Amino acid sequence: MNEQKLSADARQAGPGAAGPPGGEHKDTARRVGIPSGTAGRNLGLIVALVALAVVGCVTAGSRFASLDNLMVILSLASVIGVVSIGMTFVITGGGIDLSVGSVLGLASVWATTLATQTMADQYGWVVMAVCALAVGLGAGLVNGVLVAYGRVVAFIATLATMVAARGLAELIANRRTQIVDVDSFTDTFRGDLLGVPKIVWIFVAVAVAGWFLLNRTTFGRRTVAVGGNPEAARLAGIKVRRHTMYLYALAGLAAGIAGVMMLARTTAGSSTNGTLYELDAIAAVVVGGTLLAGGRGTIVGTVLGVLIFATLTNLFIQNNLDSSVQAVAKGAIIIVAVLLQQRLTARSTTG
Amino acid sequence: MVSADPQPFLTMQGIVKVFPGARALDGVDLEIVPGEVHCLLGQNGAGKSTLIKVLAGAHQPTEGRILLDGEPITIADPVAALRHGVATMYQELDVVDGLTVAENVFLGHELATLGFSQRREAVRRTRELLRRLGHPEVSPRQEVGALSAAGKQIVSMARALSHDARVIVMDEPSAVLDSEEVANLFRVVRELTSAGVAVVYISHRLEEIREIGNRITVLKDGRTVAHNLPVSGTPTTELIRLMTGRSVEYAFPPSSGPGPEAPVVLDVQGLSLRGVFRDVGLEVRAGEIVGLAGLVGSGRSEILETVYGARRPSAGVVRVDGRRLRPGSVAAAVGVGIGLAPEERKSQGLLLDEPVYRNVTLSTFARFARGGLLDERAERAAAQEQAISLHLRPPGVDRPIRTLSGGNQQKAMLARWLVHGCRVLLLDEPTRGVDVGARAEIYALVRRLADAGAAVVVVSSEIPEVLGLADRVLVVSEGRVVHEGPAESIDEHQVLDMVMEGSVA
Ligand SMILES: Nc1ncnc2c1ncn2[C@@H]1O[C@H](COP(=O)(O)OP(=O)(O)OP(=O)(O)O)[C@@H](O)[C@H]1O
Numbered sequence: 088m089n090e091q092k093l094s095a096d097a098r099q100a101g102p103g104a105a106g107p108p109g110g111e112h113k114d115t116a117r118r119v120g121i122p123s124g125t126a127g128r129n130l131g132l133i134v135a136l137v138a139l140a141v142v143g144c145v146t147a148g149s150r151f152a153s154l155d156n157l158m159v160i161l162s163l164a165s166v167i168g169v170v171s172i173g174m175t176f177v178i179t180g181g182g183i184d185l186s187v188g189s190v191l192g193l194a195s196v197w198a199t200t201l202a203t204q205t206m207a208d209q210y211g212w213v214v215m216a217v218c219a220l221a222v223g224l225g226a227g228l229v230n231g232v233l234v235a236y237g238r239v240v241a242f243i244a245t246l247a248t249m250v251a252a253r254g255l256a257e258l259i260a261n262r263r264t265q266i267v268d269v270d271s272f273t274d275t276f277r278g279d280l281l282g283v284p285k286i287v288w289i290f291v292a293v294a295v296a297g298w299f300l301l302n303r304t305t306f307g308r309r310t311v312a313v314g315g316n317p318e319a320a321r322l323a324g325i326k327v328r329r330h331t332m333y334l335y336a337l338a339g340l341a342a343g344i345a346g347v348m349m350l351a352r353t354t355a356g357s358s359t360n361g362t363l364y365e366l367d368a369i370a371a372v373v374v375g376g377t378l379l380a381g382g383r384g385t386i387v388g389t390v391l392g393v394l395i396f397a398t399l400t401n402l403f404i405q406n407n408l409d410s411s412v413q414a415v416a417k418g419a420i421i422i423v424a425v426l427l428q429q430r431l432t433a434r435s436t437t438g
Numbered sequence: 439m440v441s442a443d444p445q446p447f448l449t450m451q452g453i454v455k456v457f458p459g460a461r462a463l464d465g466v467d468l469e470i471v472p473g474e475v476h477c478l479l480g481q482n483g484a485g486k487s488t489l490i491k492v493l494a495g496a497h498q499p500t501e502g503r504i505l506l507d508g509e510p511i512t513i514a515d516p517v518a519a520l521r522h523g524v525a526t527m528y529q530e531l532d533v534v535d536g537l538t539v540a541e542n543v544f545l546g547h548e549l550a551t552l553g554f555s556q557r558r559e560a561v562r563r564t565r566e567l568l569r570r571l572g573h574p575e576v577s578p579r580q581e582v583g584a585l586s587a588a589g590k591q592i593v594s595m596a597r598a599l600s601h602d603a604r605v606i607v608m609d610e611p612s613a614v615l616d617s618e619e620v621a622n623l624f625r626v627v628r629e630l631t632s633a634g635v636a637v638v639y640i641s642h643r644l645e646e647i648r649e650i651g652n653r654i655t656v657l658k659d660g661r662t663v664a665h666n667l668p669v670s671g672t673p674t675t676e677l678i679r680l681m682t683g684r685s686v687e688y689a690f691p692p693s694s695g696p697g698p699e700a701p702v703v704l705d706v707q708g709l710s711l712r713g714v715f716r717d718v719g720l721e722v723r724a725g726e727i728v729g730l731a732g733l734v735g736s737g738r739s740e741i742l743e744t745v746y747g748a749r750r751p752s753a754g755v756v757r758v759d760g761r762r763l764r765p766g767s768v769a770a771a772v773g774v775g776i777g778l779a780p781e782e783r784k785s786q787g788l789l790l791d792e793p794v795y796r797n798v799t800l801s802t803f804a805r806f807a808r809g810g811l812l813d814e815r816a817e818r819a820a821a822q823e824q825a826i827s828l829h830l831r832p833p834g835v836d837r838p839i840r841t842l843s844g845g846n847q848q849k850a851m852l853a854r855w856l857v858h859g860c861r862v863l864l865l866d867e868p869t870r871g872v873d874v875g876a877r878a879e880i881y882a883l884v885r886r887l888a889d890a891g892a893a894v895v896v897v898s899s900e901i902p903e904v905l906g907l908a909d910r911v912l913v914v915s916e917g918r919v920v921h922e923g924p925a926e927s928i929d930e931h932q933v934l935d936m937v938m939e940g941s942v943a
């Protein structure tokens with residue numbers, strides 16, 4: 088009886104199955120389809136995260152396994168996390184953005200100049216926040232226009248922005264650290280809400296919004312299409328260039344938001360803020376399971392990737408280990424994750 | 439060609455191939471004798487490509503044996519297949535765009551002494567192969583990305599010939615070729631078979647099987663339903679019945695044509711694309727199907743793409759319902775209801791890793807959405823409806839489109855524009871790789887769309903298809919329209935003559 092059912096199922100899903108599609112068939116497709124793959128990958132990341140946590144508990148005991156330390160890890164993850172959410176969109180859309188770290192730095196500097204802070208004293212913290220976001224968005228738009236309309240290779244265009252934005256930040260700050268002394272800003276962004284640091288809440292909000300945008304909106308669908316096969320997307324009537332520009336603008340905006348968070352965390356605008364964040368973000372995105380070639384992206388994966396790296400960093404600090412060793416470990420994780428990813432994709436495509 | 443009592447040298451027995459969620463092959467047998475053209479027939483999704491991929495070492499069989507000269511062998515990978523003398527031309531072109539023709543031909547078996555690649559020798563041998571294939575004009579040093587689909591097919595053929603093969607497997611090689619090219623292909627096939635090489639030939643065009651084939655094996659739903667049928671002596675109706683399990687009306691739907699009052703929907707004037715075609719005029723009324731006939735490379739596909747806005751014309755205007763379109767803008771064209779089913783579905787049409795339904799709704803998902811929020815349930819339902827009416831197999835719309843057979847991917851492409859609902863439908867090779875039964879369905883469907891008021895333009899390399907389906911025919915040669923008239927008033931030979939003359943002049 089059971090066997091009969093099985094073979095009927097196989098025939099349904101098999102080639103040339105005529106007749107109307109049964110519910111049975113849909114089940115089969117679900118079982119082999121994309122969702123299970125993504126879920127599987129995320130499960131792997133969660134296992135890795137749990138493993139790191141166990142190692143932390145064993146080696147550092149209560150120093151690691153405390154609520155305070157958890158908040159430290161989450162705060163650490165928040166700034167880079169927001170940058171990574173933006174990066175997820177660019178990479179899913181088939182691009183890359185090397186400028187996000189510098190743009191974060193520039194935003195943090197611009198939002199803390201004497202002029203901005205004086206205005207903020209008068210009109211409130213909004214001035215600083217809007218300034219940082221506008222700088223991020225503006226830099227992102229420059230990238231987007233260069234890549235989408237100027238047809239400069241993304242790697243080069245954003246590399247140029249990365250160098251230029253860092254330089255501009257140095258010019259503006261005159262290589263000095265600019266302390267935030269607008270009380271309304273620190274009151275708004277520092278401290279906890281319901282026992283959790285406010286910047287963590289911002290990360291949560293950005294991640295949820297990013298997930299929604301990528302998975303539930305036409306914007307997200309276009310992103311996947313543009314990254315998966317730009318020619319097919321174009322011939323289907325999608326405005327590929329305009330969308331590509333939006334993606335870079337979005338990554339810039341995320342870097343601007345991260346700039347505000349950075350100011351909240353360190354209370355200082357500095358041209359060195361966000362150095363090398365672009366690489367950390369790319370690593371988190373790729374480890375999370377987004378295809379570097381574009382066409383497939385996962386926000387949940389990115390969040391897990393960011394948490395893994397943040398936990399790893401914390402683990403090393405708690406154990407007083409050398410940060411060079413930590414760099415080696417990070418490198419190893421990236422390689423292992425990408426190798427695993429290739430295995431998984433190879434299996435799902437060749438069957 | 440086939441000797442009196444030939445012994446098979448290559449035998450596949452009881453081959454089973456299970457993919458996650460699909461039993462693609464369910465006990466298939468195949469026997470190949472030296473010097474024969476063995477045709478593999480079957481509907482879309484019957485398992486033909488899967489079977490030859492097993493033979494080529496690209497897939498591992500779940501069960502079954504392969505015997506070569508009576509000895510069981512395992513074909514672990516494509517290199518092993520070549521070592522055993524099996525060379526394969528895949529259905530989906532597998533050339534590397536960034537490499538030159540010669541580099542592609544010798545990809546994987548580069549000529550080298552002591553690690554130094556012998557480029558000049560590779561170029562020389564490639565030139566020889568291209569000459570043998572009737573294409574001395576293709577340069578071995580040319581980049582493959584710049585070639586048309588037919589050109590790529592020729593490169594793929596040259597690659598298969600570059601191996602010292604005992605059997606060459608050709609999976610729908612003629613799908614991208616026009617009649618002249620097919621004649622070339624057949625000449626090469628005959629050369630091969632008279633030298634004792636066996637050819638496994640897959641095609642949905644039964645008249646080709648008649649012309650070139652010796653024996654036929656028919657697959658249906660992953661099983662062999664007939665072995666080693668002699669080509670002469672098996673009527674076409676019998677083949678169709680074996681393949682489909684029913685008898686299919688292999689005919690074109692009757693043309694009602696546009697009424698005398700029917701308004702002109704698509705109006706193209708003086709359209710030119712520098713170096714490709716010039717001064718093309720085209721008027722298509724509501725309810726009319728216009729066919730573009732011509733050789734591959736005559737500019738037919740480019741005309742469609744330019745009308746669609748995918749290429750920016752150097753001169754000319756396109757109007758839909760009297761409104762002039764912004765040149766070079768696909769979005770504008772789609773906005774007024776033009777749809778294009780492109781020639782190369784894999785590179786121009788599909789998101790291979792995405793599920794079928796998202797491919798079907800690629801140009802309409804925004805319309806289903808409310809305020810930017812996707813309505814995937816509605817998308818699925820719309821795609822499912824088309825999947826059923828087009829007899830997509832398997833009919834589920836949630837699987838990645840990569841796992842569909844070639845012909846079924848083509849149906850999904852058509853489904854995209856059916857969901858869209860078009861004023862103007864531009865079809866570039868709409869039945870490429872589509873089986874007999876589905877072809878008839880597609881013809882009927884296109885006619886139904888026209889009857890519902892759409893203006894349709896069809897490009898096809900199969901002249902009978904153009905003549906049978908269209909109300910009016912434009913013959914294109916060397917980028918110029920050399921003839922325009924009702925489809926009934928012209929026959930295949932006349933079209934061929936015009937096409938050739940034009941290309942000689
Ligand atoms: N990688 C895969 N994963 C799952 N199912 C697959 C995969 N490849 C092929 N199939 C299924 O196997 C069946 C046979 O496919 P195949 O490509 O061999 O058909 P075909 O006879 O070559 O058809 P066509 O004439 O359309 O090219 C189809 O139902 C197809 O959906």
Ligand SMILES: [Mg+2]
Pocket residue numbers: 486487488529609843844845
């Ligand atoms: Mg096939």
